[in-house]
Amino acid sequence: MIKLIEKIEGEAKLNFNFKDNKIDFVDIEFMSTRNIENILRGKNAFDALVINPRVCGICGHAHLIATVQALESCYDNLKLSNKAKIIRELTLNFELIQNHFKWFYLTMLPLFGHKQQVLKATYPSQLMGKAIALFGGQYPHTSYAVVGGVVCEITEIDIIKLQHYIAQTLKFVEDNLLKTMSENFLTCEDADALLDYEGDLPDILRQIKKEGFLEHGKSYDRFISFGHNSYFKKGKSLNAKVTHNISVSHVKESEMPSSFAKNVSFKDKYYEVGPLARAMVNKTPLVADAHKKYGDSIFSRILARVCEISQLLQHSKELIKDLDLSEESYIEPSIDISKLTASGYSAVEAARGTLIHKVEIENGMIKNYEIITPTQWNLSGGTKDKHGVSQKAMIGLSDVKTAELVFKSFDVCSVCTTH
Amino acid sequence: MKKKMRVLWLSAIACNGNTHSFLNYPYMEQFLDDFEFIYHPVIDSEYSLEDIVSKEITCDILLIEGAISKEFKRADVSVVDIIEKYSKIVQKIVTVGTCATFGGIFRESGYEETSGLHFDQEEPLKTHQDLLDKTISVSGCPVHPEVLVNTLYAIKKSVALKLDNFLRPKEFYAYTVHNGCTRNEYFEYKVDNHRFGELEGCMFYDHGCQAPFTHGSCNKILWNEVNSKTRAGLPCMGCTEPAFPRQNLFSTKKNMAIPENLPVGVGKRVYLTLAGISKAFKIDRLEKKLFDD
Numbered sequence: 272m273i274k275l276i277e278k279i280e281g282e283a284k285l286n287f288n289f290k291d292n293k294i295d296f297v298d299i300e301f302m303s304t305r306n307i308e309n310i311l312r313g314k315n316a317f318d319a320l321v322i323n324p325r326v327c328g329i330c331g332h333a334h335l336i337a338t339v340q341a342l343e344s345c346y347d348n349l350k351l352s353n354k355a356k357i358i359r360e361l362t363l364n365f366e367l368i369q370n371h372f373k374w375f376y377l378t379m380l381p382l383f384g385h386k387q388q389v390l391k392a393t394y395p396s397q398l399m400g401k402a403i404a405l406f407g408g409q410y411p412h413t414s415y416a417v418v419g420g421v422v423c424e425i426t427e428i429d430i431i432k433l434q435h436y437i438a439q440t441l442k443f444v445e446d447n448l449l450k451t452m453s454e455n456f457l458t459c460e461d462a463d464a465l466l467d468y469e470g471d472l473p474d475i476l477r478q479i480k481k482e483g484f485l486e487h488g489k490s491y492d493r494f495i496s497f498g499h500n501s502y503f504k505k506g507k508s509l510n511a512k513v514t515h516n517i518s519v520s521h522v523k524e525s526e527m528p529s530s531f532a533k534n535v536s537f538k539d540k541y542y543e544v545g546p547l548a549r550a551m552v553n554k555t556p557l558v559a560d561a562h563k564k565y566g567d568s569i570f571s572r573i574l575a576r577v578c579e580i581s582q583l584l585q586h587s588k589e590l591i592k593d594l595d596l597s598e599e600s601y602i603e604p605s606i607d608i609s610k611l612t613a614s615g616y617s618a619v620e621a622a623r624g625t626l627i628h629k630v631e632i633e634n635g636m637i638k639n640y641e642i643i644t645p646t647q648w649n650l651s652g653g654t655k656d657k658h659g660v661s662q663k664a665m666i667g668l669s670d671v672k673t674a675e676l677v678f679k680s681f682d683v684c685s686v687c688t689t690h
Numbered sequence: 691m692k693k694k695m696r697v698l699w700l701s702a703i704a705c706n707g708n709t710h711s712f713l714n715y716p717y718m719e720q721f722l723d724d725f726e727f728i729y730h731p732v733i734d735s736e737y738s739l740e741d742i743v744s745k746e747i748t749c750d751i752l753l754i755e756g757a758i759s760k761e762f763k764r765a766d767v768s769v770v771d772i773i774e775k776y777s778k779i780v781q782k783i784v785t786v787g788t789c790a791t792f793g794g795i796f797r798e799s800g801y802e803e804t805s806g807l808h809f810d811q812e813e814p815l816k817t818h819q820d821l822l823d824k825t826i827s828v829s830g831c832p833v834h835p836e837v838l839v840n841t842l843y844a845i846k847k848s849v850a851l852k853l854d855n856f857l858r859p860k861e862f863y864a865y866t867v868h869n870g871c872t873r874n875e876y877f878e879y880k881v882d883n884h885r886f887g888e889l890e891g892c893m894f895y896d897h898g899c900q901a902p903f904t905h906g907s908c909n910k911i912l913w914n915e916v917n918s919k920t921r922a923g924l925p926c927m928g929c930t931e932p933a934f935p936r937q938n939l940f941s942t943k944k945n946m947a948i949p950e951n952l953p954v955g956v957g958k959r960v961y962l963t964l965a966g967i968s969k970a971f972k973i974d975r976l977e978k979k980l981f982d983d
Contacts, residue, residue, distance in 0.1 A: 318939050
């Protein structure tokens with residue numbers, strides 16, 4: 272049975288094979304591609320800063336940050352101020368947060384039989400958009416992070432405005448998602464204790480328990496996260512055992528015969544990426560507790576994504592304190608890009624997980640560019656002997672509607688996948 | 691119950707940037723009270739994409755996002771076929787963003803004959819001429835949410851918008867992005883020593899800023915209600931124009947030290963004369979930091 276899964280920033284076709292009334296295999300097909308990597312070839316390397324955010328309307332900022340870091344990795348001795356690093360990290364945090372609100376209120380709620388809550392998605396995500404625009408000029412599709420730093424200068428008044436956007440967003444979380452002081456959410460280490468609160472998140476978590484969905488969506492319990500910064504750690508987690516010594520050189524992309532999307536594996540194994548992966552690698556106590564009790568099910572996956580909102584808001588508040596406004600926003604590279612022939616790569620944590628960009632530059636022009644997006648990790652289409660992560664998560668379910676819920680719990684992005 | 695206008699949001703070869711820019715419209719509650727989507731890429735709708743392509747659903751306005759090619763399909767149907775079907779029944783068609791208007795970035799994505807609905811960059815197309823009277827273009831990569839939403843309200847209220855040669859409402863596109871930029875004085879008096887990371891300076895002279903020859907209201911209505919790219923210090927990339935994206939976007943192309951693209955309507959000779967005079971000002975205030983000790 273073939274079902275067109277819609278409203279995942281595009282569509283995907285899922286071909287379900289049933290055996291004894293249970294899903295036995297799911298073939299995932301993406302029907303198009305936009306050839307961004309070809310568009311980039313032959314262009315001035317800096318133009319990638321303008322083109323790449325246009326890979327995706329909802330996580331384009333991660334593509335900008337990945338681009339600038341990939342380009343910077345091509346330089347020797349490039350200087351970057353701490354201030355520029357912090358500003359970049361802040362704006363990327365804000366993009367993750369806006370994404371999570373949209374995913375929860377626009378995508379998840381309807382799958383649990385609730386009315387879609389457009390205003391609850393747009394109100395906080397607009398605040399985060401303002402916070403990005405304060406530095407970047409606009410959201411979506413700014414190119415404000417350039418090789419050597421950021422183009423903006425910020426003032427004390429900008430910081431005050433920024434703190435207001437964050438405070439207002441935190442208040443939204445406290446009034447809607449989990450009705451308690453943010454401190455309680457951030458310090459909670461017992462996933463079941465969340466169920467005693469009021470709010471849109473505990474409503475959904477209770478529903479998962481009540482409707483017997485706790486086993487749904489389990490996959491390999493194998494997670495990976497490459498983009499490290501002041502909050503996220505790099506590493507992988509296998510059955511909650513975490514190691515940090517991993518290298519992008521073991522990440523491989525391979526063609527799929529039936530789809531325009533490419534498979535991604537690490538040492539020939541498929542891994543889950545995204546907020547649950549990040550929380551497992553970071554050993555976030557609340558998510559670790561959910562995982563201990565409910566494994567890598569939709570319960571843990573949903574909780575991980577939503578609680579990342581509060582964590583990143585809190586962390587952003589801390590990061591702002593580290594900003595030294597007297598530092599330079601931008602330090603001009605000592606070598607002109609037109610004299611540069613080199614290759615490099617970057618790995619950043621986008622909303623949906625690890626995003627990798629690889630670039631080869633010849634005399635300042637792009638010779639080759641490769642993009643590996645988070646959804647490619649999660650939706651790699653394996654065989655019956657070796658399922659991809661989301662494929663495995665759907666095996667054994669008895670209906671397509673539940674399979675769609677599990678599929679979308681990975682926060683699938685079609686446009687990214689079909690870059 | 692009052693009648694809502696029925697809107698079909700159709701994505702062709704797109705990044706969904708316009709979709710998410712639209713979600714930044716500040717008065718969404720009001721908007722959803724006056725309009726309903728028969729299909730939208732993320733907002734729930736009464737119909738599925740499969741319904742849209744297989745049936746003919748009553749609809750008042752067709753919004754197209756993304757570059758258009760016959761070869762590109764949605765739910766197994768060519769986007770051109772979907773557009774042709776709905777364009778017959780709607781009152782108005784709006785090409786949302788630069789891809790749907792001129793081809794934009796995804797004009798180069800490798801599909802056969804990819805372009806905007808009526809334009810291949812600045813070249814008017816011979817196809818779909820019967821739809822010219824119905825179409826309004828709101829270009830931009832992405833479109834500004836207020837430009838889109840207020841254009842939809844103009845349609846709802848049967849306001850006859852004056853359009854430019856690319857079918858863009860003059861209300862929004864008669865201005866240049868340069869209008870309202872906080873760095874204007876550095877341009878006016880030709881203070882041309884800009885560096886990134888500073889509040890001061892103009893990006894027109896060396897950093898590729900296209901604002902003086904790009905049509906749009908970015909600096910009039912601001913983005914996300916707070917800022918604009920040029921105010922922040924990022925050159926305007928000319929994203930509302932047919933030639934977007936040009937190349938070498940972070941540097942100003944010059945001939946004999948004169949920028950190749952001059953402000954709209956300004957001749958080379960008069961620019962040179964004026965630049966010479968402007969340079970003579972040597973305004974101390976603009977040579978120093980804005981927040982001087």
